[in-house]
Amino acid sequence: MAAEGIDAASGLRTVSVIAPCRNERRHIGAFVASALAQQVPPGWRLELVVADGQSDDGTRDELARLAAADARLRWIDNPGRIVSAGLNRMLAAASGDVIVRMDIHSEYAPDYVAQCIAALERSRADNVGGPWRAEPDAGAGPLQHAVAAAFQSPAVAGGARSRRLDYEGPVDTVYLGAWPRKTFERFGGFDEQLVRNQDDEHNLRVVKGGGRVWQSRAIRSVYRPRARLGQVARQYLQYGYWKPFVMRKHGQPAALRHLVPALFVAALGAGVLALLLGAAWPLLALLLAYAAAVLAMTAGVARSQRVHAPVLLRVPAVIVVYHLAYGAGSLVGWWDVTRRRSPRAGFGSLTR
Structure with missing residues (x-):
């Protein structure tokens, strides 16, 4: 490297796409093809770094085959297996002065x-990302459609800006992310x-340290959201469990939308007693x-999105699972x- 993020041979700036994975043999080929086909501005080159969490389903063999076919792809081992450990290993291995997570x-x-x-260039922010848009898989059944519809609804999401597809501006957090080195x-x-x-x-660390996060x-x-209620329950159980650890680390007061599900479950327990x-x-x-609240949220889903009756009938169950699990x-x-x-x-096991 002639300078940080600049390829010595080509003189181009490098953007590093990073992606953690574990046991993704069925999906890794399509993902790698999509990532390597990404457009980059003039004067830039792209590299892809994948951290594999010690897969045992053939993912590693597939990554080795794909890397041999395209030098822009590198894969590294993630013995910690969890996402945060993989992200840090990829940051150390990546050569770009811009990092994009996928x-x-x-x-x-x-x-x-x-x-x-x-x-990044327009906002001068420390992290940027797009809105979090959920859509079911092609040919998905009504339950996954209901999971996606509830996920996207402002009423169910508690007003989170990350679910607003038309919002542009500063946010507290953003989906995935792209950072200057x-x-x-x-x-x-x-x-x-x-x-x-x-x-x-x-x-949160960026914002509290005087930086900016931009959507x-x-x-x-x-x-692509989970397709079964059991998967959704395990996912949101983990989301709820880990939130207090983040708040403890930073002495952060909990936002109301983070507290309401816990207060409801506690009240439910008191009611049973x-x-x-x-x-x-x-x-x-x-x-x-x-x-009454669930019915109002379901009506909000129906007003904000076009959903068929079999989907709408399943939305209340999805909302209840979101709330109870979280x-x-x-x-x-x-x-x-x-x-x-x-x-x-x-609470550290995979939920897919």
Whole structure:
């Protein structure tokens, strides 16, 4: 390298696309082809670095074959297996002065990387990304359509800007992310104690340190959500569990949308206890109020999106799973945080 991020042979600046993976043999080929086909602005070259979390399904053999066919792809081992450890290993291996993170299970507009570079140059932010857009797989059943519809709804998401497809401006956190190299030099890498929410924690560190995180509607990708309620439940159980650890690290007060599911689950437990003691009305009142709230959220989904009846009928179940799983995970997380316990290993397993 003649200078950081500049290829000595070509004189081009380098953008490094990084992607952690584990046991993705069925999807890795399509992802690599998509990433390597990304458009980059004049004067830039692209490299792709994949960190494999010790896959045992043939992913590593497929990565070796793909890397032999295209020198722009390199893959490295991630013995820690979790995303945060893989991200840090890829940051150390990448040569670019711009880093763009991708996820194996998302699909990207052909100009995704180019728009990330343009947004960094335009906003002068420390991290940029696009909105988090969920769409079901081709040929998916009504349940995955319902998961995507609930995920995208502002009413269900509690007003999170990351779900607003038309929003452009400063945000607290952003989907995936693209960073100048200097962001990591200034704010450090990812916290390897966090199995989930490591991106939220890093963005929080950036914002609290005086940096800026920016969302651009021109950065377009599609996220493929889980297709079964059990998968959704495990995913949101982990999201809820790890959030208190992020808050403890930074002394961050919890946003209302993060607290409500835990308060509801706690109230539900208190209602069940009251029922066992002979008082049924607290639990009944709570369930009636919650049913009304779920119906209102479902109506919000119907107003904001075009969904067929079989999909809409499944949306309430998805909303309930979101809330119960996130709330239960949060309560366990808060219990461990207040007792100064180390994170539980059971909340670190993959949910796909």
